[in-house]
Structure formats: C-alpha cells, structure tokens
Amino acid sequence: MTVELFRDDAYIKNYNSRITEIVSDGIILDKTVFYPEGGGQPGDVGIITINENDIVVTGTRYDNNRLVHLIEQPNALKINQDIEIKLNWKKRYSYMQVHTCLHLLCSIIPAPVTGGSIGDARGRLDFDLETKPDKEMILNQLNELISNDYLISISEITDDELDKNPELVRTMSVKPPRGSGKIRMVSIGDKIDYQPCGGTHVNKTSEIGEVISIKIENKGKMNKRIIINLLQ
Ligand SMILES: [Zn+2]
Structure with a gap:
C-alpha cells in the first residue's frame, strides 16, 4: 500500500x-x-x-x-x-482553495449535495433544492466566512459513530470510504462545516482568497447547481 x-x-x-x-x-x-x-x-x-x-x-x-x-x-x-x-503545485493549491470553499458553500446551503466538481479556481456543487437561493447573499456569506480566517482541522470518527449520525454525510453521491473502521472528518472552525472527506484542503479559510462570482443554474425541479469562481 x-x-x-x-x-x-x-x-x-x-x-x-x-x-x-x-x-x-x-x-x-x-x-x-x-x-x-x-x-x-x-x-x-x-x-x-x-x-x-x-x-x-x-x-x-x-x-x-x-x-x-x-x-x-x-x-x-x-x-x-x-x-x-x-x-504541479499551482494547480493543486487551486484545487485545495476551491475544495475548501465548497465546504463553506455546504455550510450555508441547508440541503443535500447531489454532485460536485473541482477545477482550477472554479468549482460547483449541485443541491437537492427546489428554489434558487439568492446569489448575492451566497457571495457575501462566503467572503465573510473566508475573511473570518477559520482553521481547518482533520479528525477521525468510527464507522459506528457515523452510522449513528447519518446527517454528517452531506454528499449523497459520494459515500465515505469504509473498511478501515475509521472515517476521516474535516472540520472548519468550530464545526461551521463538519463532514467526512478524504480530499485536500487549505489550512485556514483566508487562504481561499476571494469568491469573485457565483452562478446558479436550474438543473431540474429539485436540482440547483451553484458555481463559484475564485480570484486567481
Ligand atoms: Zn473536503
């Protein structure tokens, strides 16, 4: 291994x-x-x-x-x-910034995540959501969370603990890896966002920089796609 x-x-x-x-x-x-x-x-x-x-x-x-x-x-x-x-650190760091910002997006949209994608200075999450949330509100909330400079920390819980708290899993399409008995948890600040994740994140939210624009697309009656663009 x-x-x-x-x-x-x-x-x-x-x-x-x-x-x-x-x-x-x-x-x-x-x-x-x-x-x-x-x-x-x-x-x-x-x-x-x-x-x-x-x-x-x-x-x-x-x-x-x-x-x-x-x-x-x-x-x-x-x-x-x-x-x-x-x-290729420039690319990877950009993925880390976008990935961490998508956790923040998760924290302000109270709906299950049905899909997502991370790219260079750009990323998206799809939410199981009927009405489009307000673009400006999301933009302002994200930039406020970023500027508050919360720390990102990694911890572990057991498979059993996760089974007892299924609401911790935000992404319906990606199930946390099982088998080792331990689940890797990612926390932003004092549980501003707290969910299982195996990806790479920045150490503090200020490293994300700035969200410069938000786009929301209608992908079906119960599916809204939120796209974020970061300052490069
Ligand atoms: Zn993550």
Missing part, C-alpha cells in the same frame, strides 16, 4: 520516493504526495525525476486500491528505483 502523505499534510510539494510496482499505464510508489482522482477532485499532475531525467505524470487514479501515477512508457522504468516526485 502506498503511504498517502497528502492525507496528513496537503502542503508537501515534492518527495523522494521509490517505485514498488509497474503497470501498463503507470507506476506505483512506496510514498506519494499525488492525490488520486476522486470525490469530484481531479487527480494531481506533475513530474517525476529519475537520474536527472524528468517524466511527466499526466494524472493519478486508483486501480484496485493501488494509487497509479500515469506516465508514458512505464516499462522503461525499474522496480525499486529511487525517484523524486514533484507536484
């Missing part, structure tokens, strides 16, 4: 790692800072360096619980080779 360093510290940008397995479209490492595509957040891209040669990592994905770093011609590499891995 790859040690997923980004779970405990989302700010590690590069790391010395080792190849443990080679598959048809990529490599698996003993430790990584690359987030695999999941929960609406894109897989990280970046560079791996072997003997001073740079190889582009075009993406990252899970394959049977293995975290695969997608590269061209993985068969040219060898198991146990030492490599340096380096994130």
Whole structure:
C-alpha cells in the first residue's frame, strides 16, 4: 500500500520516493504526495525525476486500491528505483482553495449535495433544492466566512459513530470510504462545516482568497447547481 502523505499534510510539494510496482499505464510508489482522482477532485499532475531525467505524470487514479501515477512508457522504468516526485503545485493549491470553499458553500446551503466538481479556481456543487437561493447573499456569506480566517482541522470518527449520525454525510453521491473502521472528518472552525472527506484542503479559510462570482443554474425541479469562481 502506498503511504498517502497528502492525507496528513496537503502542503508537501515534492518527495523522494521509490517505485514498488509497474503497470501498463503507470507506476506505483512506496510514498506519494499525488492525490488520486476522486470525490469530484481531479487527480494531481506533475513530474517525476529519475537520474536527472524528468517524466511527466499526466494524472493519478486508483486501480484496485493501488494509487497509479500515469506516465508514458512505464516499462522503461525499474522496480525499486529511487525517484523524486514533484507536484504541479499551482494547480493543486487551486484545487485545495476551491475544495475548501465548497465546504463553506455546504455550510450555508441547508440541503443535500447531489454532485460536485473541482477545477482550477472554479468549482460547483449541485443541491437537492427546489428554489434558487439568492446569489448575492451566497457571495457575501462566503467572503465573510473566508475573511473570518477559520482553521481547518482533520479528525477521525468510527464507522459506528457515523452510522449513528447519518446527517454528517452531506454528499449523497459520494459515500465515505469504509473498511478501515475509521472515517476521516474535516472540520472548519468550530464545526461551521463538519463532514467526512478524504480530499485536500487549505489550512485556514483566508487562504481561499476571494469568491469573485457565483452562478446558479436550474438543473431540474429539485436540482440547483451553484458555481463559484475564485480570484486567481
Ligand atoms: Zn473536503
């Protein structure tokens, strides 16, 4: 199993790692800072360096619980080779800002989330909601929460505790991963938002910067899409 360093510290940008397995479209490492595509957040891209040669990592994905770093011609590499891995940090940090801002959006819209997506300086959540909320109000509330500079913290609860508090799960389409007995919880401030999440977040809300615009689209009688755009 790859040690997923980004779970405990989302700010590690590069790391010395080792190849443990080679598959048809990529490599698996003993430790990584690359987030695999999941929960609406894109897989990280970046560079791996072997003997001073740079190889582009075009993406990252899970394959049977293995975290695969997608590269061209993985068969040219060898198991146990030492490599340096380096994130495209500009992109990843933007995902962290958008992702954290979507948690804030969750906190001000009291409705279940039916879907979502994270991009560069831009993201969206779909809510099980009949009437469109007020755009200006959302924009102002988000920027106020951002400027209050709340800390983001990670903790754990057991599967049992989550079963007893099903309202903690906000996203209907993405179920928290089970199996280890523990669920990773993300909290903003004193539970301004508190929900299971495996993604990467900034350390404090001021790092999100500023929401410059909000768009709301009608995606059905009980489905409203809220799109946020951050200052780049
Ligand atoms: Zn999250």
